Amino acid sequence: MHLSTMKKCPQCPGKVLSPVVTQGQILDTCDLCHGLWFEVGQLEGTWQDAHGHLPPGRAILEQIHSAWGDPLTERDNLLNCPDCDIPMKRYHLSPKFQLELNRCSTCQGVWVEDSQRCATFYAPKVRAALTEINKPANWRTFFFQLLTRLPVEFNMKPRKKPWVNWGLIFINILVFILVLLEPNLYLAAGMIPAHLTQGQGLLTLITYQFQHADFMHLFGNMFFLYLVGDNLEDVLGHANYLLIYLISGIVAGICQWMIDPNSVIPVVGASGSIAALFGMYLLWFRRARLTFMIIIYQVKVALWIFFLIWTVYQVIDMVLAVEGVAYMAHLGGLAFGLLVGWLGYNWVLRQNPILAHLNGPLARGKTL
Ligand SMILES: [Zn+2]
Ligand SMILES: [Zn+2]
Known part of the structure; x- marks a missing residue:
């Protein structure tokens, strides 16, 4: 040279x-x-x-x-x-x-x-x-939320097709239809705390997660599963996501059992598992935004504000002890999700460099 x-x-x-x-x-x-x-x-x-x-x-x-x-x-x-x-x-x-x-x-x-x-x-x-x-909310997101009262998500696009999440949503809908046709299935696969206390029906800790009491219960849960599940499956991988989803439901079910071990009312619904997903989503997708509607004014808010409002509703439900809501499953699920989110944070960022950079100091909009 x-x-x-x-x-x-x-x-x-x-x-x-x-x-x-x-x-x-x-x-x-x-x-x-x-x-x-x-x-x-x-x-x-x-x-x-x-x-x-x-x-x-x-x-x-x-x-x-x-x-x-x-x-x-x-x-x-x-x-x-x-x-x-x-x-x-x-x-x-x-x-x-x-x-x-x-x-x-x-x-x-x-x-x-x-x-x-x-x-x-x-x-x-x-x-x-x-x-x-950072896309702004527009007339489409506005009308969506006005008509459905559901939030619009602003987050990174998943790179992988969320097959597991689609499968979970499909099974939930299928089970709902089957129970409509054969109502006895509801009692058979719901989680009954008093039975667990007697050491029976351990498998219902899994099956209860896929049943819903009514259409609005199903619709609300499936919407939030669709919203947060694709990103979580993307950063966790298909198998890990499925495993964590099922374990979250089991933990949420056990929390509900602990607070009322002699109840004979069947507990059903994916809410506990989804509450756990909220916890992980909150900790990992720090820059994501959800829209919140104040009467007819739509704002994009940070996830923690959105979930804070959601948690306050859960606590109010718990204090008022609204009939038929397994609030302890929700809060237990959320706590479990936050724990997994905290423990798994570094692992997830190592697997997902783009997410790591999004959560890192360079993306904060100010010079280091
Ligand atoms: Zn030069
Ligand atoms: Zn040098």
């Missing part, structure tokens, strides 16, 4: 960059600080998939590419371009994702510091997810 073609590390005096194969491209890196040098076009190459296609959110990517926007105004500590040896300018890749990159105005190469490497690779996907979350 001729000395004149050697690239100098912008951060380490006297260090020369060496070639490295990263994401299918030959880039230059510094062995000392592990920064990466992208020549013009190579950063976009990093964002292409194996077939040379750009990831979802192509329009967003073109936006990033065509409009780097204004450089940050700081004048100190500007790094020098490894090729041109003149100061580079610092840029944010997106106003909502505060990733800082150094770009040379002459050769249009980009220097990525080690701390920003991972975020840089996932930048277009994180930005696509942020765009989904």
Whole structure:
């Protein structure tokens, strides 16, 4: 290599960059600080998939590419371009994702510091997810909530098809129809605390989860299962999701049994399992928003505000002891979901880098 073609590390005096194969491209890196040098076009190459296609959110990517926007105004500590040896300018890749990159105005190469490497690779996907979350409510979401009184979800799109969640919804509807045709099934598969106390009907701790007392009970539960289940199945994986769903229902059932072990009223419904899903959803999808309607005014609120209102309703029900509501199953399920959400938080983020970046400091809308 001729000395004149050697690239100098912008951060380490006297260090020369060496070639490295990263994401299918030959880039230059510094062995000392592990920064990466992208020549013009190579950063976009990093964002292409194996077939040379750009990831979802192509329009967003073109936006990033065509409009780097204004450089940050700081004048100190500007790094020098490894090729041109003149100061580079610092840029944010997106106003909502505060990733800082150094770009040379002459050769249009980009220097990525080690701390920003991972975020840089996932930048277009994180930005696509942020765009989904930050979409404004519109007349369609307004009429949906006005007519149904149900919230509209703003969250990242799942990458996988939620087969398990669809299956659970299907079984719930099927069981509901079967019970309409053969009402005796209701008593047979509902969870009766007094029977559990006598050590009978342990299997009903599973079967009770798939039964509903009436259509509104079914409809409300299935709506919320549809809403939160797809994202949870996406980040957990199909099998883990199914397992956690069933265990949540069992734990919720046991909570209900503990508060009233001699009751002979059958407990039914997916509410306990769904309350547990709420807990995990709340802790993992921190940037997601749900709409809340105050009379006819629709607002997007943070999940914790939405679930706080929901929990207050549960507690009021408990105090008033509304007939036929297994409130302890709801609260027990929620507590279990929060526990799983807290214990599993780091594991889930390790499996889902995009979610990790969404929950991380770069996506908070302010400079570090
Ligand atoms: Zn270096
Ligand atoms: Zn340059």
